[in-house]
Amino acid sequence: MEYHVLAVGDVVGEAGVRHLSRHLRALKKWKKIAFTVVNGENAAGVGLTPDQADDLFAAGADVVTLGNHTWGKAQIAPYLEDSPYLLRPANYTGRAPGKGEVIWDMGAVTFRVVNLIGRCGLDFHADNPFFTMDRILKGEKATFTLVDFHAEATSEKLAMAYYLDGRVSALWGTHTHVPTADERVFPKGTGYLTDLGMTGPVESVLGIRPEQSVETFLGGLPGRYQVASGECKMQGAIFTLDSTTGLCTAVERIDIR
Known part of the structure; x- marks a missing residue:
C-alpha cells in the first residue's frame, strides 16, 4: 500500500506559523497525506517557544524537528522532555534534554522519524x-524511516543519502531555507531532496528583512535581525512510500503561496 509523507521546510517567524496554520490541513487533504513532519527551529526567528510548538502541532504536524537553533529559546527544554514528538538532533550529546528519534504507530504501519545535525560548517561538537544512524537502525524496527538532516553542506547531505540508500525510506535536508531541484529516488529506493526550502516571507533573505541582510554584507550594523513581512510561502516535499518494501517510489516538491 502507498503512503504519502509530507515534509515541510523550516518555519520562520510568526508569519510562517500563521501561513502553515492556514494551509497545511488543506494541503494534507488534497494530497492524501498520511504523515507530516515540520521543521520548526526558526518559528521564533531563532529557536522555538512552547506556545509555537503547540501551534505547529495544532496546524497539523505529527512530528516537529529542530536543528542548530534548538536552544535558541531556553524555555523549550522542558517541552522537549515532555513531548516525544518534538525532536532535537539525535547526534547531540546524551546530556541534552529530549531525544532525536520517535516511532509513531499507526496500526498497519509505523513511522520512525530521526532528526540529525550536520558537522560540516555547522556543529562539529555533535x-x-x-555513526548515529547506524546505531539507530540497529534498534527497534519500523515500516518506514524518515530522516531530517539539518545541515549546511550539500556534500554532507548527499553523502548521507548514498550511505543510507536502501536502509531508510526518505531523507531530506533542512537549514539553508532555499529549496533545491534535485528531488529523486536513489538506486536502492531512498527518496531524497537536498533542501526543502522554508515556510515564511517570500520577500526576504532566508526569512529576514532584506535590508538587514544587505547591510550585513556591506559591513554595516544591521541591528537585531527581524522576520520580514508580507506574502508567505510553504515549501517542502511529498514522498510516496511503499509499505511492502518500506522504500520510496516518488518525490514531489511543493510550494504553497
Missing part, C-alpha cells in the same frame, strides 16, 4: 551523524 557526534558523527553517520
Whole structure:
C-alpha cells in the first residue's frame, strides 16, 4: 500500500506559523497525506517557544524537528522532555534534554522519524551523524524511516543519502531555507531532496528583512535581525512510500503561496 509523507521546510517567524496554520490541513487533504513532519527551529526567528510548538502541532504536524537553533529559546527544554514528538538532533550529546528519534504507530504501519545535525560548517561538537544512524537502525524496527538532516553542506547531505540508500525510506535536508531541484529516488529506493526550502516571507533573505541582510554584507550594523513581512510561502516535499518494501517510489516538491 502507498503512503504519502509530507515534509515541510523550516518555519520562520510568526508569519510562517500563521501561513502553515492556514494551509497545511488543506494541503494534507488534497494530497492524501498520511504523515507530516515540520521543521520548526526558526518559528521564533531563532529557536522555538512552547506556545509555537503547540501551534505547529495544532496546524497539523505529527512530528516537529529542530536543528542548530534548538536552544535558541531556553524555555523549550522542558517541552522537549515532555513531548516525544518534538525532536532535537539525535547526534547531540546524551546530556541534552529530549531525544532525536520517535516511532509513531499507526496500526498497519509505523513511522520512525530521526532528526540529525550536520558537522560540516555547522556543529562539529555533535557526534558523527553517520555513526548515529547506524546505531539507530540497529534498534527497534519500523515500516518506514524518515530522516531530517539539518545541515549546511550539500556534500554532507548527499553523502548521507548514498550511505543510507536502501536502509531508510526518505531523507531530506533542512537549514539553508532555499529549496533545491534535485528531488529523486536513489538506486536502492531512498527518496531524497537536498533542501526543502522554508515556510515564511517570500520577500526576504532566508526569512529576514532584506535590508538587514544587505547591510550585513556591506559591513554595516544591521541591528537585531527581524522576520520580514508580507506574502508567505510553504515549501517542502511529498514522498510516496511503499509499505511492502518500506522504500520510496516518488518525490514531489511543493510550494504553497
